[in-house]
Amino acid sequence: MSITQQLIHNAGTYWQDYIHHSFVQQLANGTLPKACFQHYLKQDYLFLFQYNRALSLGLYKAENFAQMKAAHEAISALLHEIQLHIQFCESWGIDEQTLFSTEESAACVAYTRYVLDAGMTGGLAELYTALAPCAIGYAVIAKHIVEGDVSPATNPYQAWIDTYAGEEFQTAAQHAIATLDALCADLSEAQLTKLQSIFNTATRMESAFWQMGLDLS
Template identity: 60%
Template sequence: MITQFIENAQPYWQRYVEHQFVQQLAQGTLPKACFQHYLKQDYLYLFHYSRAFALGIFKAKNFKEMAVPRQTLDILSQETQLHLDYCKQWGISEQEIADTPESPACIAYTRYLLDVGMTGGLAELYAAITPCAVGYVQAADYITTHYPRLPNNPYQDWIDTYSSADFQQAATETADFLTALCQSLNTNQLAHIQNIFTTATRMEVNFWQMGLDLS
């Protein structure tokens, strides 16, 4: 079903995983300031992304459903510290991140996630969450498939992280959970889920663009 969601989200999905930001990461030509801006906003995004999974725990109808967002939230808590450590490598202190105002793109995207989760159920929430998890892995796959590995690419760690087996597995699990949540939905309900998935994809395009524009 995730393949169907992606196909129906075109042309936005292709613009997302093959964005100029992604291409410049692959070529090692992305300006340092753009990547630093992206890293700071991505940390702020991770805070609200974690809130969305916490909301998923609340929205679960049973312990089995609760286990999936709970496990992801535990992983995100660990990754947040790793993200801070990565930011330090790029000359960004934790205090600097704390003092950074959220960009309009970050606000729009994260509040959309939370609004969808508050007004809908788990299926709606995961329709909004899944493009991030799956899209980053596909963007990394796009890079490794279409671009040669450069010996001195400053963004190679980022590429390696999102093309790793761990992230691929996490993305697959997220997509599979969304598929399971949609099994009992009728045509109208699936159309609603598709709209959420497509909207979140558009938000991802804007997030990359934010990095390029330093907006």
């Protein structure tokens, strides 16, 4: 079992609550209220902005040019994803000005600032561990939905599912796993215990983000 697999396994109910959250289940079967999805999309735009700030720490924390190149590529990919997200939001009746004027939810603030703090106070291992539940979890969730064949033919959220189940995002998730495994290969038990705490907390924050969507909070 790789280090990343151990982090997921040891997260236990935190991870299961995240990938099987009611928001995810309703999205999978097409019953998620439109208002909940729209609220999630607006907050996800704000999340992606802060997520890119966190990724930028990967450049500063890099210990060699290979790590710097990997961080640069991740930042470039996310900047492209943000543009696609804006277009996707427009298809759901959310224009760019609305995104710009949306106030960050408490769940978004708590999650993203936690990730930034983990990155600023730690090294690359701490940073990428805090980012991992999002980078890996969305791929796992979408793959489960597709393989479980629970999504109806007329699911209004199929485009979202297809994006994260698609080859590009699945490949990116595997790359995130390989990167984290490499960073953690020579860490001590004490360091791995710290990373487990970070991973658990970030995973709990992901569940809170789903709940924010359901609650319209």
